[in-house]
Amino acid sequence: MKAKYALIALLAISFFGCDDNTAGLGLGMFPGSDRDINGKLTTFYVKTESVHAGKIYAMSNIGYVGKFTDETFGTYEAGFLAELNCPKGMTFPNAFSGNTESGTGQMMTSFDNVEDGVGKTYTIIKDGTTPIGNCQINIYLWYDSYFGDSLTACRLSMYELDQTLGDQYWYEDPYAYYTNIDPTKYYDKTTSLLGSKSYTAVDLSISDSIRNLSTYTPYIKITLDQAKTQDLGLQLLKDGRSQDLYSKFKGIFPGLYVKSDYGDGTILYINAVQMDVAFLEHARDSITGGLLHTSTGKDSVVYNGRSFTSTREVVQANRLENDSIAIQECIDKSEWTYLKSPAGIFTQVTLPVSEIADKLQGDTLNAVKLGIPIYNQTSDKKFGMSVPRSVLLIRKKYKDTFFKDNKLSDGITSVLFDYSSYTSSFTEYTYNNITQLINDCLADGEREAAEKELLKGPITLKITDSKGQIVDKEVYDITEWEKYSDWNKVVLIPVLVTKDSSSNSSSQVISIQHDLKPSYARLKGGPKMTQEEINGELQYNQDGTPKMVLKNPLKLEVVSTNFGPRAK
Template sequence: MKVKFLGALLLTATLTFFGCDDNTGTLGIGMLPGSDGISALTTKYPVTTRSVLADSVFAKTSTGYVGRFTDPDFGYYEASFLTELNCIDNFKFPEVYDKEKKTGILTKNEVEGVRLVVFYSTWFGDSLNACRMSAYELQEPLERNRYTNIDPKEYYIKDGSSILLGRRAYTAYDTSVTDEERNATDSYGNKTYYPSITFTLDKEKYGNKWLEYAKTNPEYFENSEGFSKLFKGVYIKSDYGDGTILYVDRVDLQMKYEFYVLNDTTNIPYKAHDGTDSIATTWRTEFASTKEVIQANQFLNSAKIKERVDETDHTYIKSPAGIFTEAELPYDDIYRDLSNDTLNAVKLTFTNYNKQDSPYEFSMSAPSNVLLLRKVDFKSFFEENKLPDNITSYTVKHNNVATNQYTFNNIARLVTTCIQGKDAAMKKAKEAAGDKWNQEEWEKDWRTVYLIPVAITYDTTSSSTSQTMTGIQNDLQPGYAKLKGGPEGDVLELEVTYTTFNK
């Protein structure tokens, strides 16, 4: 499909009189006599939408999700996660105090205790819902599978058995913590209370034995790769309770030590009132889940979500790993009608229905941000950690106050890019497919875009008043919106504003 382009002088005139922005796309306009007038017109094209099951999404995140939540419309979904624990390079355990050399600090080469601590700061759902969490040791190395359909059984169950590290009952809001403890701060004003769930581990297996390994097998503690041969990680899941999802910030493996209280100057133990050396104990985080190690979330949805996908008089978007809305854009019709004109703006709006009062106390809200992305770019966009380029990918915020819509004001560059690049892309895909080539299927995918709930991060250190986007991921928090459209519902319209010559 060949396309002509507007001459530089004529383009300048068009920009001057019609105020086209940098999203203007030129489909064609050959050189015509200057006496011909230019008109700005608007036309509309129907857009077909439908719901599609997400199945799984790419989730590169350091947040772990755990719990179960049931919604009357979508059924239940369960969240659990697997994570390695990071070992800093050339890690060393604290050493036993040497009175002659005045080095070290421990009273003995032993640990007093070992615990696994799951820290979380926020949650979704009922804060007082009774739940139970289980922690398992991984028995197979965790692969870099970032998709949410990962099967934990492949990693924590071996030869039909698992290694249970512990089980703990909990509520997201711990009522046993006093207000004084909950609101306590340090000398800098930072809160010292951090909600957590603690599992007590075998101090011999996960403590003293490791101290021995530090001498006999130091390669285990050279880095995270070496440590994963000793301890492959943990699997955290909820096995009781419905109505709460915890957002886990990190998992720490902590060890308790008995140590001498030393004089900072002489490095000699202080004396207690009875004349003995002053001794104390402390917990220390030795290994933790961090961004440097592998972490994977699993989300399981009930079959009821498929019922929502099959509804035809509207569409949905739902997170996490739930439903996308798919839209087919009429590129061929636009090229047929406007190939000799200039696209100034292409507007696409998704309107969501006002939510009725839900009988469920903790209902989900509409996703705050969505991404409009070509179907053919879906996998590579998230796997390669891309940012929206306002050419083939766009983000908008939900306007829940004025219009209750997700409005993409100008996707003209998407339209022109897909029209102009179709022939080359088709040729490449056809060669790759060989005898499996299906042109009808390929063309459908080429004109299809996804509307996807996303979470966006911004640079918080910049002094500029405008925010700089630094990352975008699939939204992994509960949310949904019911949108107008669907194969048998209201027809969405693509509003195209273009300039043309009067003849």
């Protein structure tokens, strides 16, 4: 057995660099008198099943917030946690000190001599009883797009974190944030509310002419009240008048949590969070330092500010929740399998690796094609989710580290179906050549190691059961091990693909992340069932167990070459 697996893997190594058109590669190189070369197409059937996506790695530069209830998948709710970035070298100006003829500093500490209404929305910041400046703090959530109803009345709340996101679980990777992150560990709901805001995805209070401008970006604005402005403003001004604000900023403002607390029907895609600290300064004579005045004798005012934004240099983590009951009902269906994002359902494929090794012993694998047809979407949904257009096929054992380590598809442990290859709609996810993935299963030695271990006794595997729970499973032979291990399993995962901005037609993929936007597809396939479950005819194996068959089998097409005996 070991020799058989080693042989087919060894013969396949020379074809690791093959592309999608390798079926007849090299056949013309051999004289007919030297070899009898036999190329053949063999079809294998594969088992698929819907499985829980579970927690997924959700670091992203987009924050999702809102709630949406779907007829099939139930309620999906999203919120996010984000840190803000303080640029190195940022400082706040000193408070004005002096008189009308001369002085130092610029920031106003009093609005006694300004035009009516000028300082109305600004707070004088005091250190004890001493005024040290002023500010107004606004936090903006900018978004380019959304999912669902543009006019559903919604409300969100924003909370200040009481610790940075890297402070929890110091013994683990602090940046490995998943969709099941618990926000309550990072904020106190009773004391840290920054503000709440009602909104609709399309703000009809803004005129059409403004909303239709190419430069317009919709946003939600939270203005901190006077008490919050005093607390945060005092820390920013005291530490921000020296060069070390950058190193102290996370201790002053660890971050924020945004959650939906009213409304069902809209998910916003927040692409930037920005905290603006605005303040008023005296207009001063550049030579004397004295104050400048208006024609009415009031102090002239300069509007200024500092901005702190969410960037790729700081952490942003999404909290996503799906309806567990509705998701389980979809997973239990046997007529087809599902893809449901975000963090909902993946389709798992069991590859017939051992069958290929048994049937094609001594052959060289030239091409292995897997096509997974997509059923037409139903049109009974008011806001239908689109079909995932980029889907990664990846060996199950690597699916977590792939995203955590920000890897790209290599064609060996993972293969990418990318929508950009299709100018029109597509009806199946087609993986034209997964030869190298099959070879990777054959060559990694995991099965051979399991065979040796089983000679000593049963092996305990960690498996995910049909309810999405991690459980122990004891296996006693290699057939059981193949059934429950991840060795021959791959999963289909909806992904978001980012490419470089080069103008040529061969732009390169630079990032693959989990797709966190709502989408779904029903796929042909399904788990094994008894013949009775399919058509009422119960059949038995020789050992008396019910015969299991595939109701909607998928085909794995393998092109292989057998060189035959050497001619004499």
